[in-house]
Amino acid sequence: MTHLPETSAIVLNGPDLESRAQPDDHQTLRLWLRMLTCCTLIENELRSRLRTEFGTTLPRFDLMAQLLRAPDGMKMSDLSRHMMVTNGNITGIVDQLERDGLIERIKSVTDRRSSLVRLTDKGRRTFAKIAKAHEEWIRDMFGGLRETSSHSLFQSLGELKLAARTQLGGV
Amino acid sequence: MTHLPETSAIVLNGPDLESRAQPDDHQTLRLWLRMLTCCTLIENELRSRLRTEFGTTLPRFDLMAQLLRAPDGMKMSDLSRHMMVTNGNITGIVDQLERDGLIERIKSVTDRRSSLVRLTDKGRRTFAKIAKAHEEWIRDMFGGLRETSSHSLFQSLGELKLAARTQLGGV
DNA sequence: TATTGTTATACTCTATAACTATA
DNA sequence: TATAGTTATAGAGTATAACAATA
Structure with a gap:
């Protein structure tokens, strides 16, 4: 990573996805780009740390988090809905974790078509460690x-979640 | 504080990544999960529409958006920094678009080690159409x-962007 | 007929690292 | 030595669709 002076203006206007916005772009687009930048920034970091520190991935972690509660x-179909990915992919992630x-x-x-997926004791112990670091x-x-x-x-994000869900026509 | 319709509780609590949060989880984690849910929701939709309506992908679209300005x-190295992915991947995406x-x-x-990447006329025309739909x-x-x-x-996202960047120690 | 889950396929994106040509 | 970009590799995630078993 390169290192530039960390004054806020420079850092805030540093190169990222948002910087593709034009001066005359509509505010909503800018808002989305800023949100996308924040998410990408954080997600990249989480993925990287999950991989290097725990040898796991974000979807695997998310799936275990779902099971904890x-x-x-x-x-499987519940997991599919909650994680917002298709069914076949859940099979793959569940296979790995199993x-x-x-x-x-x-x-x-x-x-008898269906099966329930749940954490093992080992899974619960492992997840607890990762989740602790994750939250930090x-x-x-x-x-x-x-x-x-x-x-x-x-x-505001609560409002957005509702708005987007309503717009995309579904719970 | 907010004034949402009665049904909002149901929709807002629909199954998603945030619903993995426990009642006693810290607020910051809940905030992140809500943000992640919003981003995933919107990104999934954008990816899907870019694919079905324009036969393209989000990274390809993002790269063209960077070039427009x-x-x-x-x-290539500028693109790498702006898009927050490593150099080798930029080569791949640029190859496809070229x-x-x-x-x-x-x-x-x-x-002579370096080259500049820019939109062709065709690229500009194509991008204009996609960007219009995208913004809608x-x-x-x-x-x-x-x-x-x-x-x-x-x-708030501006503040977060700054905070995360500062914490992650870089541009 | 519809649903649950699996399998097969193909593709995109990704990081890492070794490599080249040049600076 | 350092930098710009490419190539190679491997793996993760994804959608789609065909499929089997069961409801």
Whole structure:
């Protein structure tokens, strides 16, 4: 990485996805580009740290996080919906995690097409460690945000989530 | 604080990445998950529409967008920095776009290791069409956001961008 | 007929690292 | 020595679609 002086104007206007916006672009587009830049920045960092420090990936981590709050397990199709990716991909990620002994498939007795996926004890222990580090990374990256900004960001994003979902026609 | 319709709780709590948060999770983590959900939602939609309606991808679109505001061209390494991906990947994306006649490499006369990449006329025409549709999609998806929310979102994200960049120690 | 999950395929994007040509 | 870009490799994630088993 290159190192430029860290005055805020320079840093804030540093090269990134947002800098593709033209002076006369509409404000909504600029807003989206700024949001995309923030997400990409953070996601890149999380992916990198998950890989180097824990040998795992964001989708694998996300899938385990979903399972943590479903002690009785989740169906593959639930995971698909929650993680916003198609069914076949869930099979792949679940395969990997099962191979590592972090999760297990439990055959459903009521519907023999279906199975429940849940964390193993090893999975829970492993996830706890990663999640702890993960939350620290997040806190560090969001640390420079004032309390009021953080709060209004949360509110506005809630509104956006609703707006986008409504627009895209679905829950 | 916010004034949302009654159904908003249901829609807002629909299954997604944020729904992995536990009741006692720290607020910062919840904030990140909400932001990630919004970005994923919008990115998925943009990717899908770019593919089905224009046969292209988000990175290709982003690269062309970068070039649009650099009529004299950009170096590969500039593109790499702006798009926040490594150098080798830029080569790949530039190869594809060049093969389609949308951009061209111009050998630098002053530094023979380097070349400038810029849009062709065809590239500019093609990009204009896609960008127009793209901005409409964005406006639709952000349409349900109140003006004040949109504005505070923009401000807060600016702060976050700065905070994250500072924390990650670089441009 | 519809649904659940798997499999197969193909492609895009990605990081890493070794390499070349040039500076 | 350092830099600009390419190539090679390997792997992750993705959509699509065909498929089997079951509902």
